[in-house]
Amino acid sequence: MRSKRNERRSRIEAAFELLRSRISTALGAADRERERVLAAHAQQEHALRIAETGLATAERTPAAAGDDGSAEFRAALREARQQRAEAFAEWTGTGPAALRELVAEAAPGAAGLDFPEWLGRVGDADPAAPPGLWRIGTASVPDSPAPEEFPAALPLLDEAHLRITTGRDTEESAEELVQNLLLRALSHFPPGAVRVHVWDVTQLTGTLPGLHPLTGAGLLTVHDPTRLDEMLDGLSDHIRRIHTGSLLGGHTSLRAMAAETGRRAEPWRVAVLFGDGEALREEQQQQLQRIARNGLACGIQLIVVDLSLTVNSAIESVALPSDGPARASTTGPEAVVQLDPAPERSRVTAACSAIAEEFQSRRARVRSLDDLLPEHFWTQRSTSGLQAPVGFSEGEQVDVTLGDASPHMLIGGPSGSGKTNFLYGMLGSLAARYAPDELELYLLDFKEGVSFAQFTPGKRDPSWLPHARLVGVNVNTDREFGLALLRFLSEEMRRRAEAAKEHEVTKLEELRGEDPAGRWPRIVAVIDEFQYLFAERDPVTAQATTLLEDVARRGRSQGIHLVLASQDVSGIEAFWGKPAIFEQFILRIALPKARRALADQNSAAMELPRWHAVVNHESGVRHGNEIARIPDATAKKTFDRLQQRLWERRDPAAAPPILFDGSLLPDLAELADYAQLRAPVATPRVLLGRVIDVHGAAAAVRLARSPGRNIAVLGSGSEDAGSVLGAAALSLARQHRPGGIEFTVAGLVDEVAEQVRDLVQALRAHGHDVERAYPDSITGTVGGIAAGLDERTGADVPHCLLLYGVDAVHGRMEDKDPQTRLSGLDDLRKVLKQGPERGVHVLGWWRSTQRLKNTLGMAPVDDIGAWVAFDVQGQELSTFAAGQPVSWSPRARRGLFFDRSVHSRPEVVLPLRLPAPEAAVLPEPRREDARPEVREEAGE
Numbered sequence: 007m008r009s010k011r012n013e014r015r016s017r018i019e020a021a022f023e024l025l026r027s028r029i030s031t032a033l034g035a036a037d038r039e040r041e042r043v044l045a046a047h048a049q050q051e052h053a054l055r056i057a058e059t060g061l062a063t064a065e066r067t068p069a070a071a072g073d074d075g076s077a078e079f080r081a082a083l084r085e086a087r088q089q090r091a092e093a094f095a096e097w098t099g100t101g102p103a104a105l106r107e108l109v110a111e112a113a114p115g116a117a118g119l120d121f122p123e124w125l126g127r128v129g130d131a132d133p134a135a136p137p138g139l140w141r142i143g144t145a146s147v148p149d150s151p152a153p154e155e156f157p158a159a160l161p162l163l164d165e166a167h168l169r170i171t172t173g174r175d176t177e178e179s180a181e182e183l184v185q186n187l188l189l190r191a192l193s194h195f196p197p198g199a200v201r202v203h204v205w206d207v208t209q210l211t212g213t214l215p216g217l218h219p220l221t222g223a224g225l226l227t228v229h230d231p232t233r234l235d236e237m238l239d240g241l242s243d244h245i246r247r248i249h250t251g252s253l254l255g256g257h258t259s260l261r262a263m264a265a266e267t268g269r270r271a272e273p274w275r276v277a278v279l280f281g282d283g284e285a286l287r288e289e290q291q292q293q294l295q296r297i298a299r300n301g302l303a304c305g306i307q308l309i310v311v312d313l314s315l316t317v318n319s320a321i322e323s324v325a326l327p328s329d330g331p332a333r334a335s336t337t338g339p340e341a342v343v344q345l346d347p348a349p350e351r352s353r354v355t356a357a358c359s360a361i362a363e364e365f366q367s368r369r370a371r372v373r374s375l376d377d378l379l380p381e382h383f384w385t386q387r388s389t390s391g392l393q394a395p396v397g398f399s400e401g402e403q404v405d406v407t408l409g410d411a412s413p414h415m416l417i418g419g420p421s422g423s424g425k426t427n428f429l430y431g432m433l434g435s436l437a438a439r440y441a442p443d444e445l446e447l448y449l450l451d452f453k454e455g456v457s458f459a460q461f462t463p464g465k466r467d468p469s470w471l472p473h474a475r476l477v478g479v480n481v482n483t484d485r486e487f488g489l490a491l492l493r494f495l496s497e498e499m500r501r502r503a504e505a506a507k508e509h510e511v512t513k514l515e516e517l518r519g520e521d522p523a524g525r526w527p528r529i530v531a532v533i534d535e536f537q538y539l540f541a542e543r544d545p546v547t548a549q550a551t552t553l554l555e556d557v558a559r560r561g562r563s564q565g566i567h568l569v570l571a572s573q574d575v576s577g578i579e580a581f582w583g584k585p586a587i588f589e590q591f592i593l594r595i596a597l598p599k600a601r602r603a604l605a606d607q608n609s610a611a612m613e614l615p616r617w618h619a620v621v622n623h624e625s626g627v628r629h630g631n632e633i634a635r636i637p638d639a640t641a642k643k644t645f646d647r648l649q650q651r652l653w654e655r656r657d658p659a660a661a662p663p664i665l666f667d668g669s670l671l672p673d674l675a676e677l678a679d680y681a682q683l684r685a686p687v688a689t690p691r692v693l694l695g696r697v698i699d700v701h702g703a704a705a706a707v708r709l710a711r712s713p714g715r716n717i718a719v720l721g722s723g724s725e726d727a728g729s730v731l732g733a734a735a736l737s738l739a740r741q742h743r744p745g746g747i748e749f750t751v752a753g754l755v756d757e758v759a760e761q762v763r764d765l766v767q768a769l770r771a772h773g774h775d776v777e778r779a780y781p782d783s784i785t786g787t788v789g790g791i792a793a794g795l796d797e798r799t800g801a802d803v804p805h806c807l808l809l810y811g812v813d814a815v816h817g818r819m820e821d822k823d824p825q826t827r828l829s830g831l832d833d834l835r836k837v838l839k840q841g842p843e844r845g846v847h848v849l850g851w852w853r854s855t856q857r858l859k860n861t862l863g864m865a866p867v868d869d870i871g872a873w874v875a876f877d878v879q880g881q882e883l884s885t886f887a888a889g890q891p892v893s894w895s896p897r898a899r900r901g902l903f904f905d906r907s908v909h910s911r912p913e914v915v916l917p918l919r920l921p922a923p924e925a926a927v928l929p930e931p932r933r934e935d936a937r938p939e940v941r942e943e944a945g946e
């Protein structure tokens with residue numbers, strides 16, 4: 007029993023013991039925990055102090071961070087060091103070195119190197135690729151484990167504005183910082199690329215004194231402290247002008263545009279405003295904010311000192327407090343910045359003088375065409391428009407822009423004022439910048455003379471302008487050529503619009519984006535003395551007006567730009583009456599004394615000195631005027647040299663431009679349509695002349711075996727008639743193998759003897775049988791052919807009857823055969839009527855319409871399916887043109903051509919020069935040269 011009790015007791019005691027020991031353990035732990043917490047707290051307090059003081063300071067002067075000699079302080083310091091080491095581990099290893107490398111790369115030359123390395127030298131860096139950073143000094147992070155120095159730099163020009171704030175005694179540092187940055191920018195680029203405006207609320211002069219040598223050259227403008235408005239207005243004007251004139255279509259900033267085009271179109275304008283910490287007037291502040299918002303895209307850079315500037319656009323800042331080190335937004339609050347010291351004043355002045363002198367000497371130099379040319383040719387893309395300098399203002403290039411905002415150009419200037427010269431300079435400047443795949447030129451000059459012939463290959467100079475696709479000279483009497491060009495442009499617009507539609511876009515610019523592999527050059531069509539187009543009250547003028555309106559209105563979006571020039575006020579006035587057209591000509595060029603090329607109230611052209619022009623991208627209103635000195639581009643050899651360089655760069659497979667010279671007759675042998683004829687063919691094409699179009703196409707008739715396929719030439723002159731009949735016969739000869747066609751050639755008037763002899767010789771040289779007929783044998787010959795018609799099966803060899811001067815034998819042919827009671831004329835009528843479907847065709851010359859009617863007698867005029875008429879008035883021809891009225895005043899060496907099977911209206915043709923008989927046989931076209939589909943006759 008007792009033992010049982012003892013056992014319980016010892017169990018209880020043990021339990022109590024356990025309990026006590028547990029309690030004591032627990033209590034001890036709590037004590038220790040309390041102590042630990044107290045120690046940790048002390049360490050945290052220390053850590054907080056150390057953090058507040060800065061680790062670097064705490065290390066240097068521990069007392070300042072509350073060092074009480076305790077273990078806790080030491081631990082806190084240790085932990086802070088460790089954390090710092092961890093935090094900076096990556097930075098310490100690579101940070102400063104990487105930054106040095108970055109700045110070296112992003113701030114090359116004067117943007118980043120030390121002053122002695124560049125100060126005093128004039129810059130030559132390309133403004134199209136400005137530096138990303140500009141150095142201001144040296145930075146370090148004092149709190150880093152082993153503080154190392156690295157360059158401090160800021161993004162500026164185009165990238166960000168700069169705000170500097172000063173303390174009580176740091177204004178001077180601010181001015182040095184500004185001066186250093188300006189020196190870097192001014193010295194980096196060629197003089198003129200950076201313009202500086204300074205406004206200082208506290209003083210009129212004396213700010214940035216080292217830069218003052220720039221003032222005389224206009225590179226530095228110091229604004230009156232009381233006239234901030236003027237400076238702000240000036241900057242706002244620049245922004246507006248750059249938006250309307252310089253920024254091409256899709257581009258929203260000069261920087262982006264320069265990146266695409268390879269050329270900076272405008273200088274940077276750096277506006278430095280020194281304030282005094284006081285707020286500006288409300289309107290001024292708002293205008294400043296607006297400039298800050300929109301300026302960077304237009305090359306306008308603000309540097310404000312002690313002024314507030316709060317906008318969403320990029321702003322960097324540098325703080326220069328009086329009681330501590332400088333800090334910059336780019337390097338952050340942890341880094342302190344040691345600003346670069348200013349170079350010696352004398353060196354600053356000398357450097358600025360050098361820049362100013364170089365700028366002035368460049369500006370004063372008489373500029374040549376070469377000064378308009380870029381360093382590298384053919385680097386610009388025409389996606390959003392065309393832009394090229396045409397002259398100089400104060401040494402700066404003045405550009406013209408053909409794009410969405412200013413699609414077409416009107417040039418006015420009296421004779422001798424330099425219009426042709428202006429066009430040469432502009433075309434040269436464009437052609438040097440844009441490759442022929444980016445720009446095509448169509449050039450038409452209504453003036454007498456050969457001004458654009460330079461662009462085509464000549465006897466002495468085989469070079470040509472690779473961009474030129476078509477050149478028309480001496481076209482003053484061939485207004486139809488103007489129509490042909492406009493029609494071609496209109497057709498091209500339609501083609502482009504359709505291609506755009508297929509890609510589900512509407513504009514050329516978008517089409518080029520959707521179809522990057524396609525060839526979609528911009529087209530510039532120049533028409534010099536365009537008023538000729540509207541010279542008469544006739545259908546040509548009416549059509550020209552309609553077409554011009556169409557091209558002017560829709561060309562904008564399809565990359566087709568018109569450049570119209572006129573010396574004649576009336577030409578331009580004719581235009582004023584057509585506002586729908588005129589309004590599209592937003593870009594105006596006025597040469598000295600040009601009247602009405604600008605807006606009514608704008609008389610700037612009247613005061614222009616010689617060889618200058620007003621360039622105006624705002625429909626000629628006064629505030630859009632830019633006055634440019636135009637270099638001489640027509641002096642001997644000037645353009646030749648440029649053309650030679652461009653020509654050498656051309657694609658070897660490129661063809662020269664088509665030349666239409668109204669003073670010359672084209673050669674049959676040089677006509678592409680003739681060279682491409684081949685034998686045998688089912689239905690031959692008979693070439694009669696050349697139509698007035700932009701392809702240099704032949705006027706041709708298909709000689710099918712069907713009724714009416716006879717051809718008449720009408721007119722009094724044998725030369726033109728002989729040309730048409732000869733070209734017809736030679737083209738038939740080329741389309742038949744020897745023996746595949748029979749010719750009968752009848753010279754019925756004396757004056758054609760030579761032509762007939764040459765033709766017969768040429769036809770025989772082709773290997774064809776030629777029978778000849780004479781005035782005394784013609785009746786028999788025609789009678790024989792008429793009689794033979796009945797036997798023809800339709801599969802026989804075709805027979806071509808060439809009659810030179812049918813009417814001369816009219817009398818003889820009227821004689822009737824006593825037996826048959828039929829005359830030679832009756833036989834001829836039968837041949838005309840029944841021949842064609844049996845392969846017998848008459849190609850004849852009559853000396854007037856009446857004489858042709860006499861031959862036909864009661865036979866229908868339909869038997870003459872096609873005709874060419876020279877020196878015949880329009881009204882006489884309407885019978886042969888399906889009865890419709892024909893408006894035509896005959897002119898020398900031009901015929902009117904009508905083929906009733908394809909034409910709705912007659913068209914103008916030029917007779918051709920025939921080859922000498924020994925040269926009449928051309929080689930067969932190579933298969934690959936032949937066009938797959940023979941062009942249809944040019945008809946309407």
Ligand SMILES: Nc1ncnc2c1ncn2[C@@H]1O[C@H](COP(=O)(O)OP(=O)(O)OP(=O)(O)O)[C@@H](O)[C@H]1O
Binds near residue numbers: 419636
């Ligand atoms: N910017 C210039 N600098 C020097 N000479 C020039 C300049 N522009 C034109 N000239 C010269 O002036 C003359 C007339 O120029 P241009 O032929 O261009 O005038 P235009 O207005 O086309 O005259 P027109 O209509 O009578 O042909 C030419 O001999 C030309 O070399």
